[in-house]
Amino acid sequence: MTDTLPDLPQEWPDSVAPDATVLTSKTASPLGEPLLDFSAMSGTTFEQFCWWLLKKDHTLAGCKRLGGEGKAQGGIDLFAFDAQETGKLSVFECKAWRTFDPTRLTKAVDAFLEGPWAASTRTFTMIVAQQDMGGGQLALRWATEKERLKQAGIEGDLWTAHTLTQRVQTYPDILSKFFPWHSIDLFANRWMERVAFYELVSKAFFDPRERVARWARDLVAQSASSSPQNRDALPSAQSGSVELGDDGYRASSLEIDGIHRQVSRNGNSWHFKGPWFSLSAVVPDRQFARASAAISFARPDVAGITLTVGHTWLLKKFLFGTDAPLTPTYRGFVAGALHQNPDQYLVDLPNCRIFFQKDGAREIAGVADLLTDVMRDALVELETAWCAVDFPFVTWAGNKVALAAVDESVWQEIGRFVEAHDVDNGTTPWHMFDANRNVLKPYHKRSTEQYDAGYHAIVYATKINQLSIGREVVLLWQPNDLDPNQTFSQRGDWSCEYVLEWLTVSLLPAVKQWVYEREFGKWWKLPWRAKQARAFADHLDRIFVVRDLREPPLMRHNMWCASIVKSAEALQIFFHARAEPAPFIRRREMEALYRAIAIVAQGKRGYVGYVSSKLGLRREIADHTDLIDAIHEHIREGRVGLNSFVADCAFRAMLELLGDCDVWLAESDQGAIRASMVPFARLRDDAILVDRHTKWC
Secondary structure, three states: HHOOOOOEEEEOOHHHHOOOOOOOOOOOOOOOOOOHHHHHHHHHHHHHHHHHHHHHHOOOOEEEEEEEOOOOOOOEEEEEEOOOOOOOOEEEEEEEOOOOHHHHHHHHHHHHHHHOOHHHHEEEEEOOOOOOOHHHHHHHHHHHHHHHHHHOOOOEEEEOOOHHHHHHHOOOOHHHHOOHHHHHHHHOOOOHOOOOOOOHHHHHHHOOOHHHHHHHHHHHHHHHHHHOOOOOOOOOOOOOOOOOOOEEEEEEEEOOOOOOEEEEEEEOEEEEEOOOOOEEEEEOOOOOOOEEEEEEEOOOOHOOOOOOOOOHHHHHHHHHOOOOOOOOOOOOEEEEEEOOOOEEEEEOOOOOEEEEHHHHHHHHHHHHHHHHHHHHHHHHHHHHHHOOOOOOOOOOEEEEEEEEEEEEEHHHHHHHHHHOOOOOOOOOOOOOOOOOOOOOOEEEEOOOOOOOOOOOOOOEEEEOOOOOOEEEEEEEEEHHOOOOOOOOOOOOOOOHHHHHHHHHHHHHHHHHHHHHHHHHHHHHOEEEEEEEEHHHHHHHHHHHOOOOOOOOOEOOEEOOOOOHHHHHHHHHHHHHOOOHHHHHHHHOOOOOOOHHHHHHHOOOOOHHHHHHHOOOOOOOOOOOHHHHHHHHHHHOOOOOOHHHHHHHHHHHHHHHHHOOOOOOHHHHHHHHHHHHHHHHHHHHHHHHHHHHHOEEE
């Protein structure tokens, strides 16, 4: 493969040798600071860090020294053969700049494109030490340079301290090597030192590289030595609730059966430490939209082992089963109790299963319930911060939000409109685009009465399974650089919600009118053209439709968002789907729903035979009065079922009795019916919250 490329330079500095001394960070950032301080590194140390990080995922085949050592323009290029196309290169340019201005960026890209490696390169990544893009001008320049690289057939990427902080968390050996104090004090996560341990432990002792095997052995020994000595005889433990502070570092302690537990919160890190296990989780925030967690077990037979779990497993399998029993039906991480020993539970974790006594399994469930409230609040806060409430979150070349869906031909016409209205092609209000048929980029060179200078939004389009229907493409929005301090406005960076409004109210009508005039111009009034013009206008009206992808909750801030009929319809559809794990329904909740159905039956609407069959009543029903008596009899005899199928049928029965509206119900009856629906609405709203943060991620 390599003979298709010129010989790669081998200017490897001594500092990137495997046994080279690393100058570690000696300071810890203030509590709550989420970023590692790469700008404090020397140029040599930063190059070492990049080399260690990149060789985790790439086979580095060449190195080129840039400039002179110690000069501001210095650094190294690292070459690797591209994993997807081995006849091409992935080039990484590493520079420990503290201030990376637009001029330096352009010079760096110029030097690369004019050099001998551009023709053989598939991806070019600029890695800098500074924390962020440094303001709007640099972001604008990078968008221009990235487009220039794309025109040369090269995918461009820019990594800052945000990117590096996120990537190094997967490689605890590198984190500990360069930032030992950060991994312990700043992140308050000893688990981060072994966050990838599970993936390594199966092969570490057989790895031919002695340093890898030694690292794993040392880690197991360290974890085992720190475990309590009295784990063989733990008293029964049950979880309680703990109140956490909103900001900064807060810790709460509780004792159950004489055994101490601690729950703490530091920024977006949440921690539990108890007698059976410790759990550390990173909850989503404006910078890191996906959650993760690590579980360290305290039992002697698994001491030192840390399992890492990802965003989707956490939300779908571990959380959002509050107060549910320890059965596989309701708890996605419980495989079940042993038939020969019902006090032993098999806990099903990613890539492994572990036996726990009942008390230990119950404690895992209790911690999951504590973390559920924290995770729910974090997801809602993230949506609010991004102005993306109720929109699906999508992993597509990074974290993005699905705005809406449009017909593929409409997106093509938007591309033609944008190309015709490049900011350099005219002075009308619609000449406000950095023209690109594949990406929608509203842009102004100079401030106007309505807009600030710069890019306002970047919108991509792609087909996404179960979001696209037929010929549709999904429009994707991403906040600029995921800056945690970013604010949105109609003048500057547009929010997700504003982009959708602008597309629907302003852009698409303008594009539709432009397409119509392009086809017919001023001749549409001619008799032989009028019929064709009307037919074409009708065609445009049919296809120029924006399908909103938001799925609002039934309740927001404890207030209902829909009528009783609409709410019952949504709940019937939800419980008909019967997700796994199933939503947990308490007996008092289902019986209250049956009583509410009896209230609706007082209106004497609908077919009683249909309602009786859906409610599982055991005798023939004569009329609505008899139906009400039978429902209460069914409740008294304890025959009401407690699963999603029963809830589905109950809401079908309610809808049959309601008819097509609920305005005829007395106000007091409406209040009682809504009260019975609240727990079901909360189950459904939690489920769609989880879906929009996992289904397309």
